[in-house]
Amino acid sequence: MTGDRAGDYRILHEAALRDHLAGLPDIAALLGGEPASWEITEVGDGNLNLVFIMKGASGGVAVKQALPYVRLVGESWPLPLSRAHYEYLALSRQAQIAPGLVPALLHHNEALALTVMELLEPHIIMRKGLVAGTQYPGFVGDITTFMARTLFFTSDLALSAAEKKEGIAAFAGNHALCKITEDLIFTDPYRIAEQNRWTAPYLNALAASLRDDMELHVAISRLKLKFMASPEALLHGDLHTGSIMVTDHQTRVIDPEFAFYGPMGFDVGAVIANLVMAYFASAGHERATGERAAFEAWVLETVEKVWSEFARKFLDLWRAEGTGDAYPVSLFAGAQGAARLEAERQAYLHRLFADTVGFAAAKTIRRIFGLAHNIDFELIEHPKKRAVSEARAVRLARAMMVETGTFRTIADVTGAARKLRDWRPELTG
Amino acid sequence: MTGDRAGDYRILHEAALRDHLAGLPDIAALLGGEPASWEITEVGDGNLNLVFIMKGASGGVAVKQALPYVRLVGESWPLPLSRAHYEYLALSRQAQIAPGLVPALLHHNEALALTVMELLEPHIIMRKGLVAGTQYPGFVGDITTFMARTLFFTSDLALSAAEKKEGIAAFAGNHALCKITEDLIFTDPYRIAEQNRWTAPYLNALAASLRDDMELHVAISRLKLKFMASPEALLHGDLHTGSIMVTDHQTRVIDPEFAFYGPMGFDVGAVIANLVMAYFASAGHERATGERAAFEAWVLETVEKVWSEFARKFLDLWRAEGTGDAYPVSLFAGAQGAARLEAERQAYLHRLFADTVGFAAAKTIRRIFGLAHNIDFELIEHPKKRAVSEARAVRLARAMMVETGTFRTIADVTGAARKLRDWRPELTG
Missing domain, CATH: 3.90.1200.10 (Aminoglycoside phosphotransferase (APH), C-terminal lobe)
Structure with missing residues (x-):
């Protein structure tokens, strides 16, 4: 759970996201195989964020990145990235007190407003x-x-x-x-x-x-x-x-x-x-x-x-x-x-x-x-x-x-x- | 309204208090005359703090310093010095929205947990x-x-x-x-x-x-x-x-x-x-x-x-x-x-x-x-x-x-x- 310096935010499109996860040994191991072989699918159907599923030879993860605006409406409605950190804080707390009822947290980067979680399948x-x-x-x-x-x-x-x-x-x-x-x-x-x-x-x-x-x-x-x-x-x-x-x-x-x-x-x-x-x-x-x-x-x-x-x-x-x-x-x-x-x-x-x-x-x-x-x-x-x-x-x-x-x-x-x-x-x- | 580094707290007994106020030009001017001539009286009858009245040739001030414990009970009951800063924050806010109904703030030192205020006389x-x-x-x-x-x-x-x-x-x-x-x-x-x-x-x-x-x-x-x-x-x-x-x-x-x-x-x-x-x-x-x-x-x-x-x-x-x-x-x-x-x-x-x-x-x-x-x-x-x-x-x-x-x-x-x-x-x- 690392946080880079503020100001380092950028939207991680597919290649950049692949590179980011490849740099995280635990997650790379969980996915398995070469990063170039990982399959990425954008699945977000919520109102606010980008959500990707990344699948490798041995496993998959869900990746959520906040956008600096409301996805449903567009850039005309800005929304702070800090929400990703509050989400991470809440998920951490919920995992402690209601174990097994939230997705497992695998990685959080505060500056990128990005969280990697257990892939829920076949949910x-x-x-x-x-x-x-x-x-x-x-x-x-x-x-x-x-x-x-x-x-x-x-x-x-x-x-x-x-x-x-x-x-x-x-x-x-x-x-x-x-x-x-x-x-x-x-x-x-x-x-x-x-x-x-x-x-x-x-x-x-x-x-x-x-x-x-x-x-x-x-x-x-x-x-x-x-x-x-x-x-x-x-x-x-x-x-x-x-x-x-x-x-x-x-x-x-x-x-x-x-x-x-x-x-x-x-x-x-x-x-x-x-x-x-x-x-x-x-x-x-x-x-x-x-x-x-x-x-x-x-x-x-x-x-x-x-x-x-x-x-x-x-x-x-x-x-x-x-x-x-x-x-x-x-x-x-x-x-x-x-x-x-x-x-x-x-x-x-x-x-x-x-x-x-x-x-x-x-x-x-x-x-x-x-x-x-x-x-x-x-x-x-x-x-x-x-x-x-x-x-x-x-x-x-x-x-x-x-x-x-x-x-x-x-x-x-x-x-x-x-x-x-x-x-x-x-x-x- | 200055704040020294944390860790600089010490109880200002009379001579130290005189020196501290002598180092604050506005307050020294308000008191008037030589610092050595200022009269200091401890007047605190509350449960928590030290309160002094300092009087000079031309005016007076009230000085309140928090102790790191409850005065009424003693050192066995510690109490954070930060309360002096919350008091200062509250007084500042009250002075804005209810002007004239709280004592005027003259100086606040967060590290010393010390506030100098208008002397209320003959209240x-x-x-x-x-x-x-x-x-x-x-x-x-x-x-x-x-x-x-x-x-x-x-x-x-x-x-x-x-x-x-x-x-x-x-x-x-x-x-x-x-x-x-x-x-x-x-x-x-x-x-x-x-x-x-x-x-x-x-x-x-x-x-x-x-x-x-x-x-x-x-x-x-x-x-x-x-x-x-x-x-x-x-x-x-x-x-x-x-x-x-x-x-x-x-x-x-x-x-x-x-x-x-x-x-x-x-x-x-x-x-x-x-x-x-x-x-x-x-x-x-x-x-x-x-x-x-x-x-x-x-x-x-x-x-x-x-x-x-x-x-x-x-x-x-x-x-x-x-x-x-x-x-x-x-x-x-x-x-x-x-x-x-x-x-x-x-x-x-x-x-x-x-x-x-x-x-x-x-x-x-x-x-x-x-x-x-x-x-x-x-x-x-x-x-x-x-x-x-x-x-x-x-x-x-x-x-x-x-x-x-x-x-x-x-x-x-x-x-x-x-x-x-x-x-x-x-x-x-």
């Missing part, structure tokens, strides 16, 4: 699998372990206040990435903004109604303030199903370049929102009525278990390893103290559930009216069919954001989703 | 004046301007998220001072701790009841977590009446070495708690029944105005200068948007009031059962009389912490205090 981006209607039986166990451990062990429940403040300071410089979230998730979808787009004309009236919905604007602004000023734990910061690679039995969380100390519900809500969107998109991918019913049932069951297993694991960690400066056990001695602390743990999780519901709603609306959409909806070929699926998701999200308190359990969320499965929205045009 | 520590029964007509206006401006202009309501995160990071290293607060205010008074003390034997039973009161332990733990993980604004961090110097018409806030980004209610609650303690202590300072009635009425009226004027000024700043990333005005266009945003401002202040009530309670209990007491109570000569005043304050504080929601307005706080003015507590022994 695919989970979102692609969900579009195809694939069920992932190992997913719930893995993602809830990942979230419970990364969130708990970086929180005040596990750390001293000094360690926590050091962590917050270490990631404070990643504010340009936070700003993307603040603008694209918490602001732009609710006002006229050049980069917004939606399935027109069908959702025109719905888009306009969101821009005029002051209850929604208050709710999204409260969530934005929470996002900015509630450093509860080190978040992944972009934990959608495009940041998760899966096989039937393995799960790896990738791409934590949005990492920072924020509210836990933002990560948990991201997972739930993206599953709920996969559920609503599913109807748009049917070729025959009901052919995806088993998949859809699995998705909603997964939503329920994501919350319940996360909550169970988080609580177990707190009970067993709650040695942070918050809720010191010395104040809860005896049977009565233990019972009162346990009740407080439940209250903490109840509050975290409400945050999760709100953030899940925010993550949904941005995918339908903001800049960055997702293939769950985008690959529904017929725009009107797509708009129907999107409108159902928005109806649920609006309720989750404005009437958060009426969703008391995760079954309230899945129950509401199920009721909207065949709801016919009024569309424009 | 006295406000707490001493309150013990004497003095009313300060200028206080409410000044302290509410100080709090409204320092809290608003360092919050997400005024700053971009990037500026806010930079501020949080700049003060994150001051965690040793935060830890003092976390231990001495939010933990130790509620458990057996070597450094606790109280007016024994009279408050023995009350001290024991607090250690067994699990509702109180939940409430103080929630406040502690909020203190640790809610960086709403740059706090003074120790805003009691011993950190305020006054004349009849001037107010200066001093000693912000506990500064960090925390919950606004902690500063507002500190002011209110210390006034409420002055109110309950007043009965103990009477030589004739009722002789301090006018003072006591002024104190409670001041408590009410501290909140109401703070809230009014804070709201006015938000309306006029709310250009931060939180609650973007672009989401609240039109008459309906403006009305909804105004309602949300009121809700924000209502939530801040609840925090204030809780933190005020925490600040009260620590002064009666923790390490650091205050002269409001300590100077009540007869221990039993002192215990009576203290028990009244604790009764109110316990209600404010556990039943925070029942205090809906500041008049609920002052009304409850008034009812307890002549309450006869049961004492031990």
Whole structure:
């Protein structure tokens, strides 16, 4: 893990990248054979970076290099290279506390904003699998372990206040990435903004109604303030199903370049929102009525278990390893103290559930009216069919954001989703 | 404002201090005359530092030097010198945004942990004046301007998220001072701790009841977590009446070495708690029944105005200068948007009031059962009389912490205090 002098940044196109890796003995050995024989493929389909797969005679690696701008938009939208270093810091931390659930780190060069990682094969981006209607039986166990451990062990429940403040300071410089979230998730979808787009004309009236919905604007602004000023734990910061690679039995969380100390519900809500969107998109991918019913049932069951297993694991960690400066056990001695602390743990999780519901709603609306959409909806070929699926998701999200308190359990969320499965929205045009 | 090399720290006793200031032309000129003629007096009565007044032929200055340990306890309790630099950073920021309400900074030497400031004359520590029964007509206006401006202009309501995160990071290293607060205010008074003390034997039973009161332990733990993980604004961090110097018409806030980004209610609650303690202590300072009635009425009226004027000024700043990333005005266009945003401002202040009530309670209990007491109570000569005043304050504080929601307005706080003015507590022994 070396860092060259700042100012040495250059984009490593294929030959230069080959030379760079050839100069790293461990990686050259892992790839095997002559560097000239290594096969390079550019595979990045994300919004921000270059991603290459490099394969040699004996093995392969994934290489990610940050560009000094947003790839999705171009050089007109600059973005600091330092995000690659924050991603590396986050991956390192996640590897410690959630081992086996992130790709192994092989090399990081801070000046080049370049990281070499284990090649994940035959994993695919989970979102692609969900579009195809694939069920992932190992997913719930893995993602809830990942979230419970990364969130708990970086929180005040596990750390001293000094360690926590050091962590917050270490990631404070990643504010340009936070700003993307603040603008694209918490602001732009609710006002006229050049980069917004939606399935027109069908959702025109719905888009306009969101821009005029002051209850929604208050709710999204409260969530934005929470996002900015509630450093509860080190978040992944972009934990959608495009940041998760899966096989039937393995799960790896990738791409934590949005990492920072924020509210836990933002990560948990991201997972739930993206599953709920996969559920609503599913109807748009049917070729025959009901052919995806088993998949859809699995998705909603997964939503329920994501919350319940996360909550169970988080609580177990707190009970067993709650040695942070918050809720010191010395104040809860005896049977009565233990019972009162346990009740407080439940209250903490109840509050975290409400945050999760709100953030899940925010993550949904941005995918339908903001800049960055997702293939769950985008690959529904017929725009009107797509708009129907999107409108159902928005109806649920609006309720989750404005009437958060009426969703008391995760079954309230899945129950509401199920009721909207065949709801016919009024569309424009 | 120069900083020598780290490692150059030494305690500047009187001759060395004289030499140091003689080497600073601006300060030497301000003092006037020969350095040998300057009069030096050690005046520090705080818990942590050395404080000198240096007077020359034409003027005087105050000099504060941090010791590498807690002065109140001794070398067995080390404390980082860096706190002097955080104090300097905070004073500089406060001077910008609340001009005229902090002492002017004349010199800062980071390596020596030494700051030279304007000599405040004829100001006295406000707490001493309150013990004497003095009313300060200028206080409410000044302290509410100080709090409204320092809290608003360092919050997400005024700053971009990037500026806010930079501020949080700049003060994150001051965690040793935060830890003092976390231990001495939010933990130790509620458990057996070597450094606790109280007016024994009279408050023995009350001290024991607090250690067994699990509702109180939940409430103080929630406040502690909020203190640790809610960086709403740059706090003074120790805003009691011993950190305020006054004349009849001037107010200066001093000693912000506990500064960090925390919950606004902690500063507002500190002011209110210390006034409420002055109110309950007043009965103990009477030589004739009722002789301090006018003072006591002024104190409670001041408590009410501290909140109401703070809230009014804070709201006015938000309306006029709310250009931060939180609650973007672009989401609240039109008459309906403006009305909804105004309602949300009121809700924000209502939530801040609840925090204030809780933190005020925490600040009260620590002064009666923790390490650091205050002269409001300590100077009540007869221990039993002192215990009576203290028990009244604790009764109110316990209600404010556990039943925070029942205090809906500041008049609920002052009304409850008034009812307890002549309450006869049961004492031990």
